[in-house]
Amino acid sequence: MARYAIGVDLGGTNLRAAAVDSSGKLIERLSGRTNLAAGRDAVVGDIVDSILRLRTACGDGGLAGIGVAVPGIIEMRRGIIRESPNLPGFNDFPVRDEIERRLQAPVHLENDANAAALGEKWVGAGRDVDDLVLLTLGTGIGGGIICQGKILHGSLGMAGELGHIQVVPHGNPCACGGHGCLEKHASATAVSLMARLMGLGDNLTSEEVYQLAVQGNSAAHVVFATMGRALGVALADLINIFDFPLYLLSGGALAAWDFFAPSMFEEVRRSSYVYRYSKPRIDKAELGKDAGLFGAACLPFMA
Amino acid sequence: MARYAIGVDLGGTNLRAAAVDSSGKLIERLSGRTNLAAGRDAVVGDIVDSILRLRTACGDGGLAGIGVAVPGIIEMRRGIIRESPNLPGFNDFPVRDEIERRLQAPVHLENDANAAALGEKWVGAGRDVDDLVLLTLGTGIGGGIICQGKILHGSLGMAGELGHIQVVPHGNPCACGGHGCLEKHASATAVSLMARLMGLGDNLTSEEVYQLAVQGNSAAHVVFATMGRALGVALADLINIFDFPLYLLSGGALAAWDFFAPSMFEEVRRSSYVYRYSKPRIDKAELGKDAGLFGAACLPFMA
Numbered sequence: 001m002a003r004y005a006i007g008v009d010l011g012g013t014n015l016r017a018a019a020v021d022s023s024g025k026l027i028e029r030l031s032g033r034t035n036l037a038a039g040r041d042a043v044v045g046d047i048v049d050s051i052l053r054l055r056t057a058c059g060d061g062g063l064a065g066i067g068v069a070v071p072g073i074i075e076m077r078r079g080i081i082r083e084s085p086n087l088p089g090f091n092d093f094p095v096r097d098e099i100e101r102r103l104q105a106p107v108h109l110e111n112d113a114n115a116a117a118l119g120e121k122w123v124g125a126g127r128d129v130d131d132l133v134l135l136t137l138g139t140g141i142g143g144g145i146i147c148q149g150k151i152l153h154g155s156l157g158m159a160g161e162l163g164h165i166q167v168v169p170h171g172n173p174c175a176c177g178g179h180g181c182l183e184k185h186a187s188a189t190a191v192s193l194m195a196r197l198m199g200l201g202d203n204l205t206s207e208e209v210y211q212l213a214v215q216g217n218s219a220a221h222v223v224f225a226t227m228g229r230a231l232g233v234a235l236a237d238l239i240n241i242f243d244f245p246l247y248l249l250s251g252g253a254l255a256a257w258d259f260f261a262p263s264m265f266e267e268v269r270r271s272s273y274v275y276r277y278s279k280p281r282i283d284k285a286e287l288g289k290d291a292g293l294f295g296a297a298c299l300p301f302m303a
Numbered sequence: 304m305a306r307y308a309i310g311v312d313l314g315g316t317n318l319r320a321a322a323v324d325s326s327g328k329l330i331e332r333l334s335g336r337t338n339l340a341a342g343r344d345a346v347v348g349d350i351v352d353s354i355l356r357l358r359t360a361c362g363d364g365g366l367a368g369i370g371v372a373v374p375g376i377i378e379m380r381r382g383i384i385r386e387s388p389n390l391p392g393f394n395d396f397p398v399r400d401e402i403e404r405r406l407q408a409p410v411h412l413e414n415d416a417n418a419a420a421l422g423e424k425w426v427g428a429g430r431d432v433d434d435l436v437l438l439t440l441g442t443g444i445g446g447g448i449i450c451q452g453k454i455l456h457g458s459l460g461m462a463g464e465l466g467h468i469q470v471v472p473h474g475n476p477c478a479c480g481g482h483g484c485l486e487k488h489a490s491a492t493a494v495s496l497m498a499r500l501m502g503l504g505d506n507l508t509s510e511e512v513y514q515l516a517v518q519g520n521s522a523a524h525v526v527f528a529t530m531g532r533a534l535g536v537a538l539a540d541l542i543n544i545f546d547f548p549l550y551l552l553s554g555g556a557l558a559a560w561d562f563f564a565p566s567m568f569e570e571v572r573r574s575s576y577v578y579r580y581s582k583p584r585i586d587k588a589e590l591g592k593d594a595g596l597f598g599a600a601c602l603p604f605m606a
Contacts, residue, residue: 073576073577073580082580131457131458143544145544147450147455152450152545153546154434154545154546154547154577154581155434155546155547155548155581155583156546156580156581157546158546158577158580158581159544159545159546159547159577160544160546161543161544161546161576161577162543162544164539164543164574164575164576164577165540165543165544166470166536166539166540166574167469167472168472169470169471169472169536176574176575176576177573177574177575177576177579178539178573178574178575178576179574233469233472236467236469236481237468237469237540238544240464240465240467240468241446241448241462241463241464241465241468241541241544242455242457242462243456243457243458243459243460243461243462243463243464244457244458244462245458270480270481271467271469271479271480271481271482272467272479272480272481273376273464273467273479273480273481274376274457274461274462274464274467276480277376277385277459277461278457278458278459278461280458
């Protein structure tokens with residue numbers, strides 16, 4: 001009987017789970033909402049229910065393990081979420097042990113961007129390389145680093161906080177305490193803010209700014225060119241640091257690739273001589289919102 | 304008979320070689336000048352002579368191998384120096400194969416800052432950890448990354464070009480093509496330049512600026528505080544990226560530690576929440592100019 005793993009991707013909005021076989025083939029999936037209003041215990045209950053339903057559907061025998069991806073800063077060894085703006089109530093909660101207790105089965109906990117990077121390495125745009133960096137462009141910016149086929153964790157599991165690379169000193173203040181962090185200058189939130197500052201409108205979403213760019217609005221073009229330069233500064237740093245063959249971008253902002261990519265590549269070419277020598281690929285991720293789900297399912301096979 | 308390796312550290316000024324046993328104990332060392340005026344072939348001849356003298360002194364039987372550290376950007380697989388401002392004439396020269404040909408023995412070629420990081424990991428300030436980052440503060444700034452006990456190389460071997468992390472966008476233009484690179488704002492060269500811009504004198508060395516700081520000169524204090532902030536920006540990025548337990552600084556500028564460290568730590572504490580959570584050590588390297596020599600000697604034992 002083929003072995004499979006169960007992956008769960010817990011977001012602030014959606015709770016998704018899937019059974020995936022050892023070759024990365026999807027067997028079965030479940031999608032639902034993350035019911036934060038019902039409280040933390042109810043959300044944990046929903047996670048456990050999803051896992052049990054998939055286990056029942058696929059059978060106990062071939063289950064290699066369970067992986068759970070969560071947003072926020074996690075402490076690997078203790079299996080806790082240290083801080084998660086998107087999951088109020090989960091701060092310092094031993095989520096791994098609690099799910100294990102309810103399931104009576106071992107669980108691998110992972111940061112969602114790390115899981116997404118692993119998913120892309122396993123069955124996505126990174127399947128042909130052993131080393132890659134992923135930037136997830138959303139409300140904030142997350143990051144995951146795959147080094148020699150494995151997630152780079154660092155001491156506590158906090159490695160890959162790439163949204164907080166400083167790209168504009170004395171730039172926008174960030175909740176992390178820094179200024180000019182990448183996510184303050186290249187996230188969807190940053191696109192909306194720049195659009196407002198440029199008089200495009202008070203409450204435009206990044207999608208609406210993108211539509212304006214499509215219609216030829218030159219201020220919207222400037223917004224995305226600025227975003228691209230910020231990404232280029234961070235990517236140039238990452239390329240000079242890692243000399244990896246592949247750097248992936250994911251998230252809704254990919255729609256605007258044609259508007260931000262030219263200034264991004266220009267900045268990388270100018271600022272990174274390792275880029276000019278080594279000619280790594282900078283590309284779109286392939287798995288979209290499923291990257292974290294596949295990565296979570298991959299965790300038990302890596303252990 | 305105890306096994307030993309021979310390490311060579313080829314700098315723009317000095318050529319040093321040593322025989323080191325497998326526990327990291329120095330057996331014998333040689334020091335000389337790098338005679339660039341005599342041309343590349345003569346320098347390679349001096350390297351080979353040094354190795355032969357050590358091999359004769361220590362005996363052929365226990366020789367585990369030979370490691371050579373060189374400044375500049377190297378391409379690992381081909382064993383060539385792609386670009387080295389400090390070794391004119393060596394650009395694109397297959398230095399590894401040439402030394403191997405003359406010695407009839409295999410040689411490991413490595414970038415000098417990478418070798419220094421490995422040396423500190425082996426017998427220096429990093430001997431108790433598996434993961435560390437080293438910044439070498441000299442005329443320029445180099446870097447080496449040790450990940451899980453090994454040098455992080457990247458695709459071609461160019462990883463760790465940490466002197467080119469951007470700390471001041473639109474800052475000082477750098478020979479690499481970028482602007483505001485760390486080494487343009489925190490190297491000995493940068494200290495001299497800042498001192499000139501602040502009217503301290505036209506051709507002060509960083510050592511002389513340090514002496515002014517010791518004497519209480521407030522402009523010299525500002526120079527080192529500025530250097531510290533630039534280092535802090537780069538270190539905050541590195542800590543957010545790696546979450547490693549140890550970050551080491553080496554080079555002559557360490558003498559000015561008391562003048563640049565306060566603003567460096569202030570910037571890191573402010574800008575890196577991974578630092579605040581993970582509390583890594585930021586410290587002085589221990590091996591001084593011998594770090595690269597020990598690292599070069601360590602290479603054969605790692606292979």
